[in-house]
Amino acid sequence: MARITVEDCIDKFDSRFELVLVASNRARKLHSGDDPTVEKNNDKNTVIALREIADETISADEFKQSLVEEYQTVSPINDEDELALEFSDENVEEDDASTDELKEDHFESKSVEEFEETKESNTETNDNEASNTILETQTDQSS
Numbered sequence: 001m002a003r004i005t006v007e008d009c010i011d012k013f014d015s016r017f018e019l020v021l022v023a024s025n026r027a028r029k030l031h032s033g034d035d036p037t038v039e040k041n042n043d044k045n046t047v048i049a050l051r052e053i054a055d056e057t058i059s060a061d062e063f064k065q066s067l068v069e070e071y072q073t074v075s076p077i078n079d080e081d082e083l084a085l086e087f088s089d090e091n092v093e094e095d096d097a098s099t100d101e102l103k104e105d106h107f108e109s110k111s112v113e114e115f116e117e118t119k120e121s122n123t124e125t126n127d128n129e130a131s132n133t134i135l136e137t138q139t140d141q142s143s
Helices: 016-031 045-055 060-071 079-142
Strands: none
Touching (some): 016 045, 016 060
8 A cells, every 4th residue: 555645635625734624533533433435454543534535535525514513613593593592681681680679679778777776776875875974973972
């Protein structure tokens, strides 16, 4: 078997980078169990992938499409899905607004409660000071 090189495959793609991406993707697929389209001949997956490219047993367009599908993370959205997303976003905004209102109400009521507690505490302190003053006055008068 003649030795396969990148030069045997470069004319199938626009750039070496594209060739390397496609060949490595195909080699990974062969490693995960895809059946090769050429004889194995005890070659490694990278060599088999390059031989498939050089022999054009799989077209360059198929290689490219396979690569795109493998790395594609966003699926096309149809109109119904888009409308559903918009509807759910509106609901989230309404929920956020009502949550903010509840927080403000809670803050205001808490502030009122804290004010009442502070007022009671001040009243008790004033009462205690008045009692102490009276006791001191009585003690001074009796002496």
